[in-house]
Amino acid sequence: MITALAGGTGAAKFLRGLVALMEPELLTVIGNTGDDTEIWGLHISPDLDTVTYTLAGLIDEGKGWGIKDDSFCCLQAMAVLGGETWFNLGDRDLATHLFRTERLRAGQSLSEVTDAIRAGLGVRSRILPMSDQPVRTRIRSTTGWLTFQEFFVREKAQVEVLDVAYEGAGAARAAPGVVEAIREARAVLVCPSNPVTSIGPILAVPGVVEALGKTPAVVTAISPIVAGEAVSGPAGGLMAAKGLPVSAVGVAGAYRQWLDVMVLDHQDQHLTPQLLRLGVSAVVTDTLMTDREREAALARAVLETLR
């Protein structure tokens, strides 16, 4: 039984490597919903969808989001009508958001709908949203607060970040099974995801940090930062805004209360002593998942540390 805390693209690739090496049913993924947003009245869960689509073999590899070979006819028609078009919703992808939104409006929880989508797409691993209540990552820039998608998609992460907040986290509860999955796992993995806006919102849900601190499982994180830069996405600027060094050490610092092992890239081997001073063990391997083989190799290296 392995439980993984996951953001979007980097997490999804790592998890795809992982399920190729284990019984997929024995994996529970706790997904970030801090990026969730509403577009065209639809509830979009970008990180949950990226993980689900990737494990279903449907992800658009080039973009890192959405469904491969998707068309954008609805988006084009929406532009003609004068609707919002800065968020790219593909035609096939839309079915997921319509399916989710209709069921949420009918009173189902996000956990229930996420499981129905997982099952519909044939994914065998369990996928849990971190919370069934809304927790929304907000980015404060010089012009005011933005939602995460406004920051990341509309502004292309090209604004100065002054602060990051997890709106609603205080009132949220961990979704059913989240705390149990952490406490009863044989191993807990923190995927190579942005510690501020992918893992941060999960940690902000009351009970999650406590569960990570109390679990008898070894807790292992894979650094999303290699050689002082995020492998993908805006993690660098966000970590700097939060006062964290942009390095595996910065990531370990954010997780130090409960982290046992940090997996870092060969290029960052020199950081090992600093990690040890934080009380975190270091495992050095190749963490750049540039193809399927390297995804599997990273997953294999991580699984070996658990033996």
Add this chain to the structure above:
Amino acid sequence: MITALAGGTGAAKFLRGLVALMEPELLTVIGNTGDDTEIWGLHISPDLDTVTYTLAGLIDEGKGWGIKDDSFCCLQAMAVLGGETWFNLGDRDLATHLFRTERLRAGQSLSEVTDAIRAGLGVRSRILPMSDQPVRTRIRSTTGWLTFQEFFVREKAQVEVLDVAYEGAGAARAAPGVVEAIREARAVLVCPSNPVTSIGPILAVPGVVEALGKTPAVVTAISPIVAGEAVSGPAGGLMAAKGLPVSAVGVAGAYRQWLDVMVLDHQDQHLTPQLLRLGVSAVVTDTLMTDREREAALARAVLETLR
């Protein structure tokens, strides 16, 4: 100033012929919303959309509904997820429903949204829903009550019709401009639409029949029944269920309180004496709109009766 009461396909073709012969801005269309339904949580207005798409030059001529060359990728993806797929929603068409639904949820009226869609698609004639309140056509069959779309699309109109009701009509008000458009028109036209489920719901809205009775304009209907059969759709069975003869005489009977002129097909010339006995003048012409030329010819014949 011409005001037209309209259902779907037949009405749309006639109106397309009409606007080719007049200033489109001088036409007001009052559209049926009794067929409106909710699919995937989206507000669908099939008749308003058919009229709007046709006047915008976007209609799928083969199907008589939806947008030409539309794709159905979202529908296919919805099938994989296990969602409802009996109602065919194309990808481009979806933008209209998403646009409408989001704005209705934000508090806009159906009139406002219908006008925004009309404007976005470049239609110059005014299109008014009959009411901003929900009026829903229900069909009672041997197995119970069906919504109109369940009857027409899901059951393909292949069930016995015992009764037809316009749910919500008593509490509805005519949409802004509807009564004025009838009372202030130079001519009122009732399009060749099903009198029971296309024009019937419009007439069921309080104030519409009164306005038709009081308008100084000549009120002219084009018969949707030729040689004892509906030109398209299920009008025949529905008229029979309502105790109306399936003929131009049956249509005129349903409208006799306020109808001045019935336009009927050459094939039905023998019905003229019966129409006259109902107090309705008869104009005989070719009413089958099998191509664009015939659409225009019918519109020209109708306009000539107004001179």
